[in-house]
Amino acid sequence: MRILLSGATGAMGKMVAAQAKAAEDAEIVFGWTEATGETAAFPLSANIEDAPAADVLIDFSLHTTLPTLVAYARAHHLPMVIATTGHTPEELALMDQAAEEVPVFHSGNFSLGVHVLKLLARSAAAALPDFDIEIIEAHHHRKVDAPSGTAKMLVSAIQDVRPDTTVIGGRDGHVGARPADEIGVHAVRGGSIVGEHTVLLAGLDEMIEIKHTALSRAIFAKGALAAARFVTSAAPGLYDMDDLFLNDK
Ligand SMILES: NC(=O)C1=CN([C@@H]2O[C@H](COP(=O)(O)OP(=O)(O)OC[C@H]3O[C@@H](n4cnc5c(N)ncnc54)[C@H](OP(=O)(O)O)[C@@H]3O)[C@@H](O)[C@H]2O)C=CC1
Ligand SMILES: O=C(O)C1=N[C@H](C(=O)O)C[C@H](O)C1
Numbered sequence: 053m054r055i056l057l058s059g060a061t062g063a064m065g066k067m068v069a070a071q072a073k074a075a076e077d078a079e080i081v082f083g084w085t086e087a088t089g090e091t092a093a094f095p096l097s098a099n100i101e102d103a104p105a106a107d108v109l110i111d112f113s114l115h116t117t118l119p120t121l122v123a124y125a126r127a128h129h130l131p132m133v134i135a136t137t138g139h140t141p142e143e144l145a146l147m148d149q150a151a152e153e154v155p156v157f158h159s160g161n162f163s164l165g166v167h168v169l170k171l172l173a174r175s176a177a178a179a180l181p182d183f184d185i186e187i188i189e190a191h192h193h194r195k196v197d198a199p200s201g202t203a204k205m206l207v208s209a210i211q212d213v214r215p216d217t218t219v220i221g222g223r224d225g226h227v228g229a230r231p232a233d234e235i236g237v238h239a240v241r242g243g244s245i246v247g248e249h250t251v252l253l254a255g256l257d258e259m260i261e262i263k264h265t266a267l268s269r270a271i272f273a274k275g276a277l278a279a280a281r282f283v284t285s286a287a288p289g290l291y292d293m294d295d296l297f298l299n300d301k
């Protein structure tokens with residue numbers, strides 16, 4: 053599997069390159085980055101048109117790269133794995149359009165543990181309709197988007213069973229008593245925290261916390277490579293982690 057890697061010199065790009073090297077069936081053939089002064093075991097360029105033929109594109113960069121990536125993938129009929137977070141509604145719509153022509157695998161989190169956290173959160177929200185739900189996410193101080201893509205995914209899974217809820221961010225001042233139809237989402241940033249997500253369900257006199265802690269970025273890279281294997285033989289369409297783990301929908 054020949055991989056075109058977007059964001060190749062970033063923290064995740066380097067981890068994907070290391071995991072691809074350890075895998076027998078994957079090879080990074082090109083890295084797209086603005087940091088072309090860096091060195092890698094594969095060619096780096098700030099111009100995606102310099103890329104050689106590839107089987108799949110993996111993106112861990114910045115949301116603003118999406119239009120360029122989609123144009124390239126459409127022109128070269130290249131399946132896409134989009135791991136970058138923080139896309140605008142317009143960029144998400146572009147992803148939907150691309151999926152009409154090429155397979156697009158998009159997830160805010162490629163770890164197996166977070167996939168299960170999402171399923172647990174959805175079940176708990178359905179089983180405990182009177183419990184208030186808050187999501188707390190924590191990440192390293194380099195992270196540029198908030199709330200995290202994972203937190204947004206968790207909200208979406210909870211809203212599958214609580215469609216009338218609205219999301220609010222940090223509370224400040226005299227905000228009044230908490231309405232039952234809120235989901236509070238809180239972003240913590242500091243140091244080198246890889247990624248933590250807690251779903252808190254608070255009822256009267258009892259509460260449940262479901263928490264995932266990422267101990268290494270390797271989990272995201274391995275998941276993205278599994279998604280890349282999946283999309284290289286998939287039909288055009290939009291895919292997510294549910295498609296990797298059948299019967300989970
Ligand atoms: N879905 C998932 O499981 C995960 C998703 N992520 C997401 O992946 C993204 C990257 O994270 P991380 O690696 O920590 O971030 P970094 O800031 O370490 O890396 C981002 C990379 O993207 C490059 N880049 C930025 N703009 C462009 C551009 N216009 N053209 C080409 N390259 C560009 C940067 O190059 P330069 O430094 O030169 O600007 C850098 O190499 C984030 O959105 C993060 O949320 C992260 C972990 C897991
Ligand atoms: O930026 C990160 O580092 C991460 N981003 C993803 C997100 O926004 O949820 C996934 C993971 O938590 C790490």
